[in-house]
Amino acid sequence: MATALSADAATPHARPATARRRLSRLADQVHRRALGATALLVFLAVGLIVFEVVRGSAPALGTLGWRFLIGAEWDPVADHYGALPYLFGTLVSSALAMVMAVPLGVGTAVYLAELAPPRVGAVVAFVVELLASIPSIVYGIWGLFVLAPFLRSLVEPWLIAHLGFLPLFQGFPFGIGMLNAGIVLAVMVVPTIVSLAREILLAMPGSLREAALALGATRAEGLGVLLDAARPGILGAAILALGRALGETMAVTMVIGNTNRISASLLAPGSTMASVIANEFTEATGQLYLSALTEIALVLFALTVVINALARLLVLWTTGGRRDVAGSA
Amino acid sequence: MSRVAPETLRPLRVRAPAPARKLWNGLVIALCTLCAALILLPLALIVGHLLARGLAGLTLGFFVHLPTPVGEPGGGMANAIVGTFILAGLASLMAVPVGVGAGVWLAEYGRGRLGGLVRYTADVMSGVPSIVVGVAAYGLVVVPMGRFSALAGSVALALLMLPTIIRSTEEVVRLVPRSYREAALALGAPQWRVIQQVVVPAASGGIVTASLLALARAAGETAPLLFTALGNRFWSLRIDQPMASLPVYIFDYAKAPYEDWNRQAWTGALVLLIMVSLVSGLLRLTTRRLPRR
Numbered sequence: 001m002a003t004a005l006s007a008d009a010a011t012p013h014a015r016p017a018t019a020r021r022r023l024s025r026l027a028d029q030v031h032r033r034a035l036g037a038t039a040l041l042v043f044l045a046v047g048l049i050v051f052e053v054v055r056g057s058a059p060a061l062g063t064l065g066w067r068f069l070i071g072a073e074w075d076p077v078a079d080h081y082g083a084l085p086y087l088f089g090t091l092v093s094s095a096l097a098m099v100m101a102v103p104l105g106v107g108t109a110v111y112l113a114e115l116a117p118p119r120v121g122a123v124v125a126f127v128v129e130l131l132a133s134i135p136s137i138v139y140g141i142w143g144l145f146v147l148a149p150f151l152r153s154l155v156e157p158w159l160i161a162h163l164g165f166l167p168l169f170q171g172f173p174f175g176i177g178m179l180n181a182g183i184v185l186a187v188m189v190v191p192t193i194v195s196l197a198r199e200i201l202l203a204m205p206g207s208l209r210e211a212a213l214a215l216g217a218t219r220a221e222g223l224g225v226l227l228d229a230a231r232p233g234i235l236g237a238a239i240l241a242l243g244r245a246l247g248e249t250m251a252v253t254m255v256i257g258n259t260n261r262i263s264a265s266l267l268a269p270g271s272t273m274a275s276v277i278a279n280e281f282t283e284a285t286g287q288l289y290l291s292a293l294t295e296i297a298l299v300l301f302a303l304t305v306v307i308n309a310l311a312r313l314l315v316l317w318t319t320g321g322r323r324d325v326a327g328s329a
Numbered sequence: 330m331s332r333v334a335p336e337t338l339r340p341l342r343v344r345a346p347a348p349a350r351k352l353w354n355g356l357v358i359a360l361c362t363l364c365a366a367l368i369l370l371p372l373a374l375i376v377g378h379l380l381a382r383g384l385a386g387l388t389l390g391f392f393v394h395l396p397t398p399v400g401e402p403g404g405g406m407a408n409a410i411v412g413t414f415i416l417a418g419l420a421s422l423m424a425v426p427v428g429v430g431a432g433v434w435l436a437e438y439g440r441g442r443l444g445g446l447v448r449y450t451a452d453v454m455s456g457v458p459s460i461v462v463g464v465a466a467y468g469l470v471v472v473p474m475g476r477f478s479a480l481a482g483s484v485a486l487a488l489l490m491l492p493t494i495i496r497s498t499e500e501v502v503r504l505v506p507r508s509y510r511e512a513a514l515a516l517g518a519p520q521w522r523v524i525q526q527v528v529v530p531a532a533s534g535g536i537v538t539a540s541l542l543a544l545a546r547a548a549g550e551t552a553p554l555l556f557t558a559l560g561n562r563f564w565s566l567r568i569d570q571p572m573a574s575l576p577v578y579i580f581d582y583a584k585a586p587y588e589d590w591n592r593q594a595w596t597g598a599l600v601l602l603i604m605v606s607l608v609s610g611l612l613r614l615t616t617r618r619l620p621r622r
Contacts, residue, residue, distance in 0.1 A: 027519060028521050031525070032521070034430070035434035036434050038426070038427050038431045038434065039430070039431040039434040039447045042447055042491070042495065043447075045454065046453075046454050049454075049488065052464070052465040053461065053468070055468060056467075056468045105364075107360055107361045111361040111364060111365040115361055124368065124369070130606060130610060133605060133609040133610070134372075134375065134602060136552070137576045137579050138375065138379070138598045140580070140583070141598050142374070142379075145591070190368060218346050218353070219354055220358060223357065243456050247460065249458065249460040250576075254583065274460045274552070278552055278555055281463075293464075297460065297461045297464040297465075300461055301457060304456055304457060304461075305453055305457070307456075308456035309453055312449070312452050
């Protein structure tokens with residue numbers, strides 16, 4: 001930050017370089033390089049993650065090839081590995097979560113940024129931060145022992161009775177399954193959407209709202225103008241939340257039921273990429289089995305990196321880099 | 330606002346919005362408020378159930394006893410609680426120096442393209458799922474060592490903490506007023522002493538907060554420990570051996586078909602939540618200017 005103000009530039013009559021000053025400049029260089037080296041360790045860290053995951057999945061990549069992604073059969077005994085059920089489970093549970101979390105999160109963000117009285121807003125913002133700090137395993141145990149019985153006895157029978165004509169709501173009320181995972185995931189990613197969308201709304205120029213109100217718009221219409229301008233950033237926040245939902249492991253593992261079938265029903269149990277790794281990695285015997293699981297990790301990694309990179313670009317673009325919101329989730 | 334000359338005010342009179350627009354306005358505001366109210370619900374439910382189901386098991390024994398075999402009542406998670414502290418502490422030893430160094434570099438020297446790239450990489454790294462980091466730590470430490478170990482677990486946690494510490498440190502170092510740097514430079518201090526003896530001490534409170542927040546998050550992680558630190562039903566303080574941790578215990582006990590174990594899982598979850606929320610909640614209340622996460 002203060003590089004422009006080096007000691008030379010600040011002193012109008014620079015003294016001739018003495019040995020001491022040269023030493024001091026050397027110290028500056030060493031210090032700067034040392035700090036820079038720690039910063040470069042970030043690349044090393046990411047590089048190591050990529051290297052290990054790629055190396056671990058190399059046998060499976062070589063043996064199974066593209067069939068891995070489209071095969072629906074996962075049979076470790078016969079050494080058959082197809083990751084499609086897990087890909088499907090990850091995408092469906094995350095999509096379900098987004099359907100619930102995005103409206104809820106954006107609504108709350110609008111409330112916090114535009115409508116809330118300061119005190120109430122502070123309480124809601126604090127609750128949102130607390131939600132973000134709850135460990136995944138705690139969400140899992142709640143989903144398994146509280147949400148699942150509730151869904152099984154009340155919600156799912158109702159859905160089957162009234163909406164059972166849709167393939168989405170057919171089958172038995174298990175309690176655990178896609179619906180449960182979707183709800184738990186929604187609660188888990190809502191804080192991400194709220195805090196980012198709120199920052200983005202606050203970063204919008206106030207003149208937008210003022211102009212709308214001056215033209216006689218109601219408050220809601222003014223909000224519409226604001227949301228319109230903030231749309232790419234809010235989209236970025238939603239995609240960032242999607243990235244978190246895709247990779248979420250423990251809570252989903254506990255509530256999704258862990259079967260490797262593909263079912264159109266949201267009430268049916270399933271599995272996600274993350275949950276199958278969590279369940280089977282320690283028990284995986286045989287090189288190809290372990291490698292196939294590592295390849296799932298590789299696919300998951302690639303998916304989340306692409307999604308994150310995209311989301312952060314969108315957020316930065318909307319806020320014009322004025323606010324460092326990109327680092328906040 | 331006076332009523333002296335109503336005719337002159339007439340052109341300025343604002344027409345009330347049409348009823349439909351008024352209704353829409355009310356509806357939108359009500360919906361947004363409802364959303365905010367709905368968000369409070371899950372937190373209340375989760376905390377309520379944790380207290381209802383976990384509080385009964387929250388005895389001194391839970392903190393000082395080892396787990397007992399199935400069917401034998403009593404027992405606690407003493408080894409898991411200590412294990413969690415050791416794992417998170419070891420992870421901090423690795424992640425904090427690197428993270429703080431990188432954060433200070435980003436704030437002081439990271440204006441160029443390289444700085445942007447480091448920043449972006451750290452951000453993308455923070456989005457890597459914890460289970461993937463666990464798989465990487467397995468290949469990085471467990472395979473060469475030939476066994477599961479606390480060290481592997483803490484490497485995984487350190488990788489997860491790193492991006493958070495980097496970005497928060499950068500943020501708090503940037504908050505140090507420019508005048509501090511200018512005053513120190515005007516006194517003739519070289520750049521490195523300005524950073525080391527003026528800027529970093531001024532930001533140290535924020536840096537500690539940021540590190541503790543990252544630590545609290547890491548302490549609650551389960552997925553990266555499943556196949557690195559694994560778990561241990563006995564006392565073990567050796568970092569080259571498998572080590573118990575609270576989150577993994579909760580997972581195992583919640584899955585088990587024994588009611589007593591499930592009860593202990595609830596208590597464990599309550600303890601974990603208290604530990605994590607206490608740190609992050611208190612810190613957030615005391616320092617309002619920190620970025621989230």
